[in-house]
Amino acid sequence: MRSSDHVRFAGMTDTGKAAQEADVSGGGPLVVLENVNKYFGELHVLKDIDLTIHRGEVVVVIGPSGGGKSTLCRTINRLEPIDDGTIRIDGQPLPEDGKELAQLRADVGMVFQSFNLFAHKTILQNVTLGPTKVKKTPAAEAEKYAMELLERVGIASQAEKYPAQLSGGQQQRAAIARALAMRPKVMLFDEPTSALDPEMIKEVLDVMTNLAAEGMTMVVVTHEMGFARASANKVVFMADGQIVEENTPEEFFTNARSDRAKDFLSKILTH
Numbered sequence: 001m002r003s004s005d006h007v008r009f010a011g012m013t014d015t016g017k018a019a020q021e022a023d024v025s026g027g028g029p030l031v032v033l034e035n036v037n038k039y040f041g042e043l044h045v046l047k048d049i050d051l052t053i054h055r056g057e058v059v060v061v062i063g064p065s066g067g068g069k070s071t072l073c074r075t076i077n078r079l080e081p082i083d084d085g086t087i088r089i090d091g092q093p094l095p096e097d098g099k100e101l102a103q104l105r106a107d108v109g110m111v112f113q114s115f116n117l118f119a120h121k122t123i124l125q126n127v128t129l130g131p132t133k134v135k136k137t138p139a140a141e142a143e144k145y146a147m148e149l150l151e152r153v154g155i156a157s158q159a160e161k162y163p164a165q166l167s168g169g170q171q172q173r174a175a176i177a178r179a180l181a182m183r184p185k186v187m188l189f190d191e192p193t194s195a196l197d198p199e200m201i202k203e204v205l206d207v208m209t210n211l212a213a214e215g216m217t218m219v220v221v222t223h224e225m226g227f228a229r230a231s232a233n234k235v236v237f238m239a240d241g242q243i244v245e246e247n248t249p250e251e252f253f254t255n256a257r258s259d260r261a262k263d264f265l266s267k268i269l270t271h
């Protein structure tokens with residue numbers, strides 16, 4: 001990549017994926033969950049979750065349906081409140097509400113399974129909306145950065161179109177650009193490719209792989225083994241609201257420790 005094409009993202013380390021030797025940039029871990037518990041009514045969905053995510057680290061979260069993966073992501077940007085424990089981002093506890101919560105949301109980018117773009121806004125407007133409304137970035141500056149990001153995810157030529165005029169893969173790349181426009185410190189991806197037709201999965205994974213290689217701190221719920229093996233520093237296996245196992249991708253995929261993980265892997269690897 002030519003250096004002129006290179007857009008740097010806030011929160012990136014200089015060491016790229018090598019931030020596996022995390023915290024090389026100093027400043028302590030970026031996201032820390034301690035003893036986090038959450039209930040939906042009687043249902044105990046997150047059980048004593050302890051998880052540390054270092055700067056530049058890529059954490060893949062994997063596990064059976066209903067295990068709490070989405071809820072975990074949603075608690076990190078406080079779309080869901082927690083009942084017990086603490087979550088800190090860059091040393092700061094998650095705020096309850098108000099202006100500080102808006103700031104936190106800006107620090108934590110999120111990409112969902114369904115693309116969640118604003119249907120009545122163009123792709124460019126989707127990407128500039130957060131920066132201009134929340135961060136009060138001047139329109140010209142927001143547009144310039146938005147176009148750089150759209151270039152980066154390969155859809156600059158689609159900037160003036162509306163979401164419905166784009167393929168699923170293009171919409172998901174627009175959703176990634178929209179999240180990046182807020183210059184987040186960490187990006188959360190909740191099964192970003194699972195609603196896509198197979199031929200579009202790669203184009204989205206390629207964008208994520210590049211982000212990872214450039215040192216973005218990422219939490220990715222996915223069952224895409226290729227991505228996990230190539231880009232993850234750590235795999236977290238969740239089942240029944242608990243982190244059952246935390247390991248390197250190599251160890252996890254070839255030598256899972258728990259019966260629960262072995263059983264899960266035998267099911268996903270055979271279809």
Ligand SMILES: Nc1ncnc2c1ncn2[C@@H]1O[C@H](COP(=O)(O)OP(=O)(O)OP(=O)(O)O)[C@@H](O)[C@H]1O
Nearest residue numbers: 040041043045063064065066067068069070071072
């Ligand atoms: N808003 C809600 N109200 C009540 N129960 C919920 C709510 N959201 C999730 N749950 C329940 O919490 C549990 C964990 O759900 P979650 O969506 O976090 O699982 P998941 O691991 O992401 O599953 P999947 O792989 O199917 O996406 C499930 O039993 C689910 O039914």
Ligand SMILES: [Mg+2]
Nearest residue numbers: 069070071190
């Ligand atoms: Mg989920």
